[in-house]
Amino acid sequence: MEFLMAFIIGILFMCATYLILSKSLLRIIIGTGLLSHGVHLLLLTMGGLKKGAAPLLGQHVESYTDPLPQALILTAIVISFGVTSFLLVLAYRTYQELGTDNMEKLRGKKYD
Amino acid sequence: MINLILFPILIPLFMGIILIFFHKRVILQRIFSLLSTSASIVVALLIMDKIKNEGIQTVNLSNWDAPFGITIVSDMVSALLVLTTNIIAFCCILYSFKGIDRERENYFYYSMIQFLLVGVIGAFSTGDIFNLFVFFEVMLMASYVLLVLGNTKIQLRETVKYIIINVVASALFVIAVAYLYSVVGTLNMAFISERISELGDTGILTVIAVLFLIVFGLKGAIFPLFFWLPGSYNAAPIPILALFGALLTKVGVYSIARTYSLFFYEDSYVFALLGTLALITIILGAIGSIAYNDVKKIIIYNIVTAIGVILFGFSAFNTVSLTGAIFYLIHDMIIKGALFLLIGIMIYITGTSNLKSMSGLIKRYPLLAWTFFIAALGLAGIPPLSGFVGKLLIIQGAFEESNYIGGFIIVLSSLLVLLSVIKIFVKAFWGDESDNVTKKPVKTLLLPGCILVLLSFLIGIGVEVLLPYISLAAESLLQPENYIHAVLKE
Numbered sequence: 001m002e003f004l005m006a007f008i009i010g011i012l013f014m015c016a017t018y019l020i021l022s023k024s025l026l027r028i029i030i031g032t033g034l035l036s037h038g039v040h041l042l043l044l045t046m047g048g049l050k051k052g053a054a055p056l057l058g059q060h061v062e063s064y065t066d067p068l069p070q071a072l073i074l075t076a077i078v079i080s081f082g083v084t085s086f087l088l089v090l091a092y093r094t095y096q097e098l099g100t101d102n103m104e105k106l107r108g109k110k111y112d
Numbered sequence: 113m114i115n116l117i118l119f120p121i122l123i124p125l126f127m128g129i130i131l132i133f134f135h136k137r138v139i140l141q142r143i144f145s146l147l148s149t150s151a152s153i154v155v156a157l158l159i160m161d162k163i164k165n166e167g168i169q170t171v172n173l174s175n176w177d178a179p180f181g182i183t184i185v186s187d188m189v190s191a192l193l194v195l196t197t198n199i200i201a202f203c204c205i206l207y208s209f210k211g212i213d214r215e216r217e218n219y220f221y222y223s224m225i226q227f228l229l230v231g232v233i234g235a236f237s238t239g240d241i242f243n244l245f246v247f248f249e250v251m252l253m254a255s256y257v258l259l260v261l262g263n264t265k266i267q268l269r270e271t272v273k274y275i276i277i278n279v280v281a282s283a284l285f286v287i288a289v290a291y292l293y294s295v296v297g298t299l300n301m302a303f304i305s306e307r308i309s310e311l312g313d314t315g316i317l318t319v320i321a322v323l324f325l326i327v328f329g330l331k332g333a334i335f336p337l338f339f340w341l342p343g344s345y346n347a348a349p350i351p352i353l354a355l356f357g358a359l360l361t362k363v364g365v366y367s368i369a370r371t372y373s374l375f376f377y378e379d380s381y382v383f384a385l386l387g388t389l390a391l392i393t394i395i396l397g398a399i400g401s402i403a404y405n406d407v408k409k410i411i412i413y414n415i416v417t418a419i420g421v422i423l424f425g426f427s428a429f430n431t432v433s434l435t436g437a438i439f440y441l442i443h444d445m446i447i448k449g450a451l452f453l454l455i456g457i458m459i460y461i462t463g464t465s466n467l468k469s470m471s472g473l474i475k476r477y478p479l480l481a482w483t484f485f486i487a488a489l490g491l492a493g494i495p496p497l498s499g500f501v502g503k504l505l506i507i508q509g510a511f512e513e514s515n516y517i518g519g520f521i522i523v524l525s526s527l528l529v530l531l532s533v534i535k536i537f538v539k540a541f542w543g544d545e546s547d548n549v550t551k552k553p554v555k556t557l558l559l560p561g562c563i564l565v566l567l568s569f570l571i572g573i574g575v576e577v578l579l580p581y582i583s584l585a586a587e588s589l590l591q592p593e594n595y596i597h598a599v600l601k602e
Contacts, residue, residue, distance in 0.1 A: 020280065025272065027200045034281045037289075039283045046294035069293070073240055076286050083282075086256060087275050094268040106269045 012038030185239035302599035332364025350456030393420030413545030424508035433509020440502030450564035472545030492530035
C-alpha cells in the first residue's frame with residue numbers, strides 16, 4: 001500500500017511541478033493545488049498506513065490507528081484551502097488590472 | 113507553569129479581531145493598536161525578568177502533558193525577539209499615522225498588522241514543530257493581505273509571485289514535518305530532540321535538515337533562495353516594508369537557529385553547509401546593495417547581507433559567536449526598522465526613491481540627515497553603536513573555530529555596507545538642493561525612526577546591561593538539555 005501511495009504522490013508532484021513551471025497564472029494555481037494534495041497524501045503515508053480501531057481508551061482492540069497525521073492533514077487542508085482561494089481572487093484581480101495572466105509579461109520595470 | 117507567556121500571542125489576536133468591527137473609525141484603530149503593542153512590550157519585559165530569575169517558562173495548552181499536546185515555550189531567545197518585535201511594531205504603527213494613506217487605514221490595515229504580530233510572536237514562542245507551521249501560515253496570510261493592500265499594479269504583480277513562492281515553501285515545510293514525524297514519531301520539539309539523540313547519526317536526518325534549510329531559507333532569504341525578496345519587498349509601502357524587512361526574514365532565521373540547535377546539533381555537515389551558504393549570502397547581498405541607485409533597493413539588499421552575517425555567526429556554534437549572532441539579530445531588527453522608516457521620509461519629501469534625482473536634503477531637514485547618518489553608521493557596525501558588538505563577537509567566534517576566511521569576509525562586507533549607506537547620505541543629503549525637495553511637515557514621521565535609532569545607540573552603550581540576557585539566550589541555544597528538561601519536566 002505504501003508503495004502504491006509513493007507512486008501516486010510522485011505523479012502528483014510531477015504534475016504540480018510541470019504546472020507551476022508554466023506561464024499561465026491559472027495553471028500555476030492548479031499546480032499549487034495539486035502540490036498540496038501530494039503533500040497531504042505524503043503526510044498520511046509517512047504517518048504509517050495502519051488498519052485499526054479509533055484511538056480511544058477502553059476499546060480493548062489489538063491495534064489503534066494513529067490520529068495525529070489525520071489531525072495534521074485536516075489543518076494543512078484548511079490552510080491550503082484558504083490560501084488557494086485568496087490566490088484565485090488575487091489572480092482574477094491581477095488579470096483585471098494588468099490585462100494579462102502570462103507570467104512572462106508580469107515582470108520588468110514597467111510599474112516601478 | 114504560568115499563562116503569562118501566552119499574552120504576547122493573545123493580545124494582538126484579540127485586538128486584531130476587535131479592530132475588524134470598527135474598521136472605518138481610524139482614530140480609534142490607531143489608539144487601540146498602540147495600546148495593544150505597548151501592553152505587549154510590558155508583558156514581554158515581565159517575561160524576560162521571569163525567565164532570568166526562574167529559567168525557561170512553558171505552558172501546555174489544554175493541560176495535555178508535554179509530548180502529547182502543544183507546548184508554548186519561552187526561553188530567553190524567544191523572549192528577547194518578542195520584545196524587539198513589539199518595539200518595532202510600535203514604531204511602525206506610529207509611523208503609519210502619517211505615513212500611509214487613509215484608504216489603506218480604512219481597510220483593515222491595523223487588524224492585519226495585529227494578525228501579522230500573532231504569527232510572528234507565535235512562531236517565536238511555540239515548542240511544537242507543526243504549530244510552528246501554523247503560525248507561519250498565520251503570519252504569511254496577514255503578510256499577503258498587507259502586501260497587496262492598496263491594489264496598485266506593482267503590488268498585485270509582486271504579491272502573486274510572493275504567494276506562489278510561499279505556497280511552495282509551505283508545501284516543503286509539511287513534507288519536512290512528515291519525514292521528521294515518520295522518523296521520530298512526535299511533533300514536540302524537545303521530545304524530537306531527545307529521540308534524535310537516541311537515534312544517532314542517520315542519513316535521513318541530514319535530508320530533513322537540508323529540507324528545513326530550504327524551507328526556512330526561502331522565508332529568511334539566504335542564498336540561493338533570496339531571489340524573490342528584492343522584487344516583492346520593493347512593492348510594499350514604507351511602513352509595511354519596515355515591518356516585513358525587520359520581522360519576516362528574521363522569523364526564518366530564528367526557525368533555522370531553533371531547529372538546528374535542537375535537532376541537528378551533532379550533524380557537522382549541515383552546519384558547514386549553512387556557514388558556506390551564509391558567506392555567499394553576505395557577498396551577494398553586499399554586491400546588490402552597492403549596485404543599485406534606488407534607496408529602497410539598497411536597504412533591501414542590506415537585509416540579505418545581515419541575514420548572512422547572523423547565520424554565519426550561528427553556524428560557528430560556539431558561545432562567543434552565538435552571543436554575537438543573537439546580539440546582531442536584535443540590533444539588525446531595530447536598525448533595519450529605523451532605516452526603512454527614515455528612507456520612507458526621504459521618499460515622502462522628494463516623491464522618488466531614485467538617488468540620482470534627490471540631493472541637498474540636509475539644508476531643510478538637518479535632523480533627518482543626522483539621524484540617518486547615525487543609523488547608517490550603526491548598520492555598518494561603527495563603535496559605540498549597536499552593530500559593533502555583535503559583529504565583533506561573531507568574528508571572534510569565527511576565529512576561535514579557525515575560520516579566518518569567514519571572519520575576513522564579514523569585515524570586508526562591513527566596508528561595502530558602509531559604502532552603500534554612506535552613498536545614500538552623500539548623494540541625497542549633500543550637494544545643491546534638487547527641485548523636487550518640498551517643504552513638508554515631517555516631525556511626526558521622524559519620531560518613530562528617532563526612537564529606534566536612539567534605542568540602537570542605547571544598546572550600543574549599554575552592552576553591559578544587556579549582555580547577561582543575551583548570553584543566557586546563547587546558552588539556551590547551545591545547551592538543548594535545558595530546553596528539553598524545561599519542557600518534558602524530567
